[in-house]
Amino acid sequence: MTDPEYMDRAEALLRQVEAGCDRINDDTDTDIxxxxxxxxxxxxxxxxxxIIVNLQKPLHEVWLAARAGGFHYKFDGxxxxxxKGQGEFFASLARHASEQAGEALDFSA
Incomplete structure (x- = not known):
């Protein structure tokens, strides 16, 4: 993957995280x-x-830091x-956010 392709995909991921927070805040009593x-x-x-989600441009990765630890994600196409084989980013984000919020949260589009 080229640097511009990485940035396009990674920026889209960050926008989806933000949109998921907005949707959760609008549709539930949860406040993120x-x-x-x-x-x-x-x-x-x-x-x-x-929970902190940040881009690691030199590695073409996205990192997620939560109470449960730190996790690294690469785009597989x-x-x-x-x-390390622990699953897809948005499923992991939902799991960790749900644990930290104390209620089930869904970050899918």
Missing amino acids: DSQRVGGMVTLTFRNGSQ SSWMDT
Whole structure:
């Protein structure tokens, strides 16, 4: 994947994370504060816990940091997959966000 292709796909992922937060806030009683600074989105939950999603441009990866740990994702041609075989990015984000929010959350489009 070229650098421009990575940036297009990675920026689309960050926009989808932000849109998912907006949708969750609009459709549920959950309150997720999402703040974006450059290639990083920070999600802050009511209990003060955070999830950070940031771009790792030199590696062509997206990293997710949650209470459960840090996770690295590479685009496999169709999805952003964990580099250690732990699944797809948005499924992982939903799982970790649900744990931290204390309720089921869905970040799919």
